[in-house]
Amino acid sequence: MQNVNKHFGDLHVLKNINLSIDKGEVVVLIGPSGSGKSTLCRTINRLETFETGTITIDGRTLPDEGKELANLRADVGMVFQSFNLFAHKTILENITLGPIKVRKTPKAEAEKKAMELLKRVGVEAQAQKYPAQLSGGQQQRVAIARSLAMNPKVMLFDEPTSALDPEMVNEVLDVMVGLAKDGMTMIVVTHEMGFARKAADRVVFLSDGEIVESNTPNEFFSNPTSTRAKDFLSKILTH
Amino acid sequence: MGEILARYDFVGAFWLTIQLSFWSALGALMIGTVLAVLRVSPVPVLRLLGTAYVNLIRNTPLTLLMVSSILGLSLILGLRLSNDVKTDAFLWAIVMLSVYHAAFVCEALRSGVNTIPAGQAEAARAIGLTFNQSLTEVLLPQAFRGSIAPLGSTLIALIKNSTVASVIGVSEAAGLMATIVENETGGVPVFFVFALGFVVLTLPLGVLFTSLSRRLAVKR
Numbered sequence A: 001m002q003n004v005n006k007h008f009g010d011l012h013v014l015k016n017i018n019l020s021i022d023k024g025e026v027v028v029l030i031g032p033s034g035s036g037k038s039t040l041c042r043t044i045n046r047l048e049t050f051e052t053g054t055i056t057i058d059g060r061t062l063p064d065e066g067k068e069l070a071n072l073r074a075d076v077g078m079v080f081q082s083f084n085l086f087a088h089k090t091i092l093e094n095i096t097l098g099p100i101k102v103r104k105t106p107k108a109e110a111e112k113k114a115m116e117l118l119k120r121v122g123v124e125a126q127a128q129k130y131p132a133q134l135s136g137g138q139q140q141r142v143a144i145a146r147s148l149a150m151n152p153k154v155m156l157f158d159e160p161t162s163a164l165d166p167e168m169v170n171e172v173l174d175v176m177v178g179l180a181k182d183g184m185t186m187i188v189v190t191h192e193m194g195f196a197r198k199a200a201d202r203v204v205f206l207s208d209g210e211i212v213e214s215n216t217p218n219e220f221f222s223n224p225t226s227t228r229a230k231d232f233l234s235k236i237l238t239h
Numbered sequence B: 001m002g003e004i005l006a007r008y009d010f011v012g013a014f015w016l017t018i019q020l021s022f023w024s025a026l027g028a029l030m031i032g033t034v035l036a037v038l039r040v041s042p043v044p045v046l047r048l049l050g051t052a053y054v055n056l057i058r059n060t061p062l063t064l065l066m067v068s069s070i071l072g073l074s075l076i077l078g079l080r081l082s083n084d085v086k087t088d089a090f091l092w093a094i095v096m097l098s099v100y101h102a103a104f105v106c107e108a109l110r111s112g113v114n115t116i117p118a119g120q121a122e123a124a125r126a127i128g129l130t131f132n133q134s135l136t137e138v139l140l141p142q143a144f145r146g147s148i149a150p151l152g153s154t155l156i157a158l159i160k161n162s163t164v165a166s167v168i169g170v171s172e173a174a175g176l177m178a179t180i181v182e183n184e185t186g187g188v189p190v191f192f193v194f195a196l197g198f199v200v201l202t203l204p205l206g207v208l209f210t211s212l213s214r215r216l217a218v219k220r
């Protein structure tokens, strides 16, 4: 993404963001609350509009509207903090909806693939249940499977574990570490330093809508260069 | 009493009420769904159109709509829906009942849409569904389930409001009752029989919709 700028009214939330992510790279996005991490994530698949700049995914510039945008979104998986599983559909239907409606995959094939994905994230036993019958950790793993079912080129995670009870955090992080190992391109907003150290190739520190630092996890956590990053790290590490 | 009812087509009149209600309910549901889609659409002009329709129709007395259909549209402008005068009135009654109750269906659905968390639409867009697909696959099904109770109230209101069709000469239940009360002595029992007829139509519907709304509610 090049020179991306976005305002909410008077608030300049994204200031001239330049960020390039390689295929297979795992980037962890961290920063104080309100720094624009979610907004940055959401502009990448245009759930939020932006005023200037360009975002290019696999050589294709993000279109403005309509069917082409929908097609591009299909290539970008997104996992939300609040899971957002379709409440009126079973777990299996949640996963097959995109493949059937967007990719035009035959139903039987989509279901077979869905069951494989559910197995991979460890919730195949829940396939016929509804989202409300699952625990938060299970729901989030289903949400990851739903994204994976579209064979995305890149996956965005916006604080995927922060709505979960502590004992469920690891089951979701394990799935994400597995994805990273398998070579998925990922952008992850998280405060889970363990995940960043284990799986990230790069940590990008965002503050007040600007990219302040971008470094390997080791360098970033042990030798932050900017005062804002030092400040931020001292706050989260003492907790 | 029994002798009075035997001389008039009591069953036929209620059958007409049922037909009138059935087709109007179907029409209202279709128009109302389109209106609700307009009202939640991202295009301001369409939203304005939907809002204008609802406010205009909801605040116009049904009797006025009914009379203006027959006097204005059918007789003066010659928009006959059938060459047979009775059928013409019957069809116009269905149209006007549909048009009128569509405004209420729209509002019931919109309240259903408002119960859906914003994340549902975002997730739908995020997996690449188009606006139309998000609407038909995710938003409308949840909106219908969330608005079954108010839709039921609208249906019950529609059945009772179908009596207004008698002003343009459709001899449904209330029309027949007026005729009987005019021509026979002892109107009060007749009145009760007709009232009972409507209760028999609407009470089970109320029970049905309450249980449906409980069973189909979207668990979150």
Ligand SMILES: Nc1ncnc2c1ncn2[C@@H]1O[C@H](COP(=O)(O)OP(=O)(O)OP(=O)(O)O)[C@@H](O)[C@H]1O
Pocket (backbone or CB within 6 Å): A008, A011, A013, A031, A032, A033, A034, A035, A036, A037, A038, A039, A040
């Ligand atoms: N829809 C919106 N309208 C107006 N302002 C918004 C909107 N969404 C976010 N903002 C503002 O934009 C700024 C960045 O928000 P964003 O959600 O991207 O932050 P964040 O880094 O994800 O924070 P958190 O860690 O709390 O999730 C905040 O100041 C927020 O108040």
Ligand SMILES: [Mg+2]
Pocket (backbone or CB within 6 Å): A037, A038, A039, A158, A159
């Ligand atoms: Mg956020």
